[in-house]
Amino acid sequence: MESDLSCLGSGQRGLITALRFSGGKRRRLMELGFIPGAMVTALQRAPFGGAVSYEIMGTVIALRSADARRIGIKIIQ
Numbered sequence: 022m023e024s025d026l027s028c029l030g031s032g033q034r035g036l037i038t039a040l041r042f043s044g045g046k047r048r049r050l051m052e053l054g055f056i057p058g059a060m061v062t063a064l065q066r067a068p069f070g071g072a073v074s075y076e077i078m079g080t081v082i083a084l085r086s087a088d089a090r091r092i093g094i095k096i097i098q
Contacts (some may be wrong), residue, residue, distance in 0.1 A: 027073070027089035029063035036060055039093030046088075054078035055092060065070055 029035055037059045040047055054077040055061070064074040064081065072083040084092075 024061065025090050026061065026063075026075070026084070026092040026094050027086050029061075029073075029075075029094070031063055031065060031068055034060060034062045035094035036097060037092060038095050041091040041093065045050045050088075050092075055080055060097070061094065077078065 023038065024035070026035065026037075031036055032045055037055060037057050039057065040050060040055060042050060044068075052075050062076045064076055066073045072085055073089055074083045076082075077091075
């Protein structure tokens with residue numbers, strides 16, 4: 022099922038399919054491991070719609086919900 026990173030619940034995994042960013046932000050996310058084909062796991066959601074922590078390539082990274090909505094994924098069941 023195609024979706025975006027913000028739709029993952031805690032413990033759910035997804036395969037990155039798209040980055041809807043350009044320029045420096047896109048480059049920075051790719052340096053952190055957010056590249057098409059990479060597996061990502063949602064870990065923890067901050068209260069009140071804050072950042073969400075994700076594990077990608079053995080590293081834990083927190084992203085704002087607005088940024089997570091711009092990363093396309095395929096949810097892995």
